[in-house]
Amino acid sequence: MRRSVPRFRGSRFAGARPARVPGPTALSREQVAEATEINRATLYRIEMAQAKPQVRTLRALLDAYGVPERYRDDLIGILTLAGEESWLQAPSESLSDQYATYIGFEQEARAILDYQSSFVPGLLQTAAYARAAIPGGALELSAEEIETRVAARMARQAKRDSSPTIEAIIDEAALRRRVGGPEIMREQLRRLLDESEQLHVTLQVIPFEAGVHPGMQGSFVILQFAEDVHDVVYIEASVRDLFLESESDVTRYNRVFEKLRAIASSPDESRDLIARVLADT
Structure with a gap:
C-alpha cells in the first residue's frame, strides 16, 4: 500500500469504481497473525499504509x-498495478518501501541464505563499513x-x-x-572472524582459485520461512530491488546456492x- 492512491492510467481499472467487497470477518491483529503466520509488526505496517504487501x-x-x-x-491486480504505477511516479519512495519490505521478511525468516559478490552481508557489517558501502549500492x-x-x-x-540462522x-x-x-576493512574483517564463531552463523568464502562460478552474475538472498510459507529470493539493485x-x-536460486556452497x-x-586477508590489509 502506498500513501498516495494510484491512478491506474491505461489499465482495465481506469475510470472504474472500486468493487463493493463484503465486509471482512472481524478479527484482531493477533488472530490474523496466528491465522496467516504474518508477523504482527508487518501487519501493523500494512494496516498503517507504511508498506505494500507482497x-x-x-x-x-x-x-x-x-x-x-x-x-x-481484481484485488491482486490492483496490488500489482499499484506497484507499477507508484514505481513510475516515485522511484525513491518505492526503493525505500522495498527495503522496508525486505526487513520485514528478514524478521520473519527462519533461515537466511546470503550470497554476496561485492560487499559483506548486511547483517555482518560494522557501522563504519555500512556507512561506506551503502552509497555504492544505491543512487x-x-x-x-x-x-x-x-x-x-x-x-x-x-x-x-x-x-534466523545465517548461511553467508x-x-x-x-x-x-x-x-x-584500510582501518575500516580491518575492523570489518575482525568482525567476520568473530561472527564465524557463532553457532547460528555459517560463513564460507569463494577463493579466487575457484575461477569462474555461478555467483559472478550477481548477489542474492534466499529467505526461508516456516514449511507452509513459500520462500522468497531478494535481489538488491541500484534502481529497483526484486522479490522472486x-x-x-x-x-533455481537454491540450486545456485548449493553450487556456491x-x-x-x-x-x-x-x-x-x-585471517590472511586481514594480515595483508
Whole structure:
C-alpha cells in the first residue's frame, strides 16, 4: 500500500469504481497473525499504509478474512498495478518501501541464505563499513538517508539471536575490496572472524582459485520461512530491488546456492583466508 492512491492510467481499472467487497470477518491483529503466520509488526505496517504487501501476503490475508474468490483477481491486480504505477511516479519512495519490505521478511525468516559478490552481508557489517558501502549500492542517497539505512541495519543486528540462522557465502573480492579504507576493512574483517564463531552463523568464502562460478552474475538472498510459507529470493539493485516468489525461481536460486556452497572453502578454511586477508590489509 502506498500513501498516495494510484491512478491506474491505461489499465482495465481506469475510470472504474472500486468493487463493493463484503465486509471482512472481524478479527484482531493477533488472530490474523496466528491465522496467516504474518508477523504482527508487518501487519501493523500494512494496516498503517507504511508498506505494500507482497502477493503471497495478500492471498493469506484474503483467506483469513474469507474474501470470496470472485473478488480476488481484481484485488491482486490492483496490488500489482499499484506497484507499477507508484514505481513510475516515485522511484525513491518505492526503493525505500522495498527495503522496508525486505526487513520485514528478514524478521520473519527462519533461515537466511546470503550470497554476496561485492560487499559483506548486511547483517555482518560494522557501522563504519555500512556507512561506506551503502552509497555504492544505491543512487543519489542523501547523507540523512544513508544514516537512516545505517541505523536500520544496526537495529536489525541488535535484534538478532539464534533465529534466523545465517548461511553467508562471500566472494574473496568482497574481502579484498577496501570499502572505506584500510582501518575500516580491518575492523570489518575482525568482525567476520568473530561472527564465524557463532553457532547460528555459517560463513564460507569463494577463493579466487575457484575461477569462474555461478555467483559472478550477481548477489542474492534466499529467505526461508516456516514449511507452509513459500520462500522468497531478494535481489538488491541500484534502481529497483526484486522479490522472486515463484516456485521455479526459488528452486533455481537454491540450486545456485548449493553450487556456491560446494565451490566455496569450508568454514575453517574460510576463517584462515579471512585471517590472511586481514594480515595483508
